[in-house]
Amino acid sequence: MVEFIGLIIPIIITVYLAIDAPKHNRNPWLWGILGLIFGPIVLGIYFIVTGRKVAGWIILVICILLIILSIVLFSFAAYLIFNGM
Template sequence: MEYTSLIISIIIAIYLAIDAPKHNKRAWLWAILGFIFGPLALGIYLIKTGRKILGWIITIVVGIGYIIFLFLIVLGALFIGGMQ
């Protein structure tokens, strides 16, 4: 379970590296972006290659997830800072 996000990033990077040349995109660039940014890069790639509905769904869900994660970090920092 510890390596789940790493495995997902690797799978996304492999998919983007294989699919990018079919759409005249640079395979190595999209593979690196997919490995670093994961589902966000996948959503943007799908938008750029014409699969806009799925791309926007992935991008919006990932964006909302990032916002919730940052909110929880700020809330936790305020809670811990208030206890001192």
């Protein structure tokens, strides 16, 4: 189930960006491909670029915090594995 969610979210973001980009005179192919590869980070940047700054910054900050949290947790787990509990 988790794999399905991890696959469906970037596809939904890609479709949204490809449909919404022409409304703001942006290239739908570029934003669609970026959305498929980078997901929510590109969505936040897109919102900032198109004038929806509050939503864009909220999404971007949450994504960055989640990335930092996952790096810290992975590092802590690796420390525990290699140095014993």
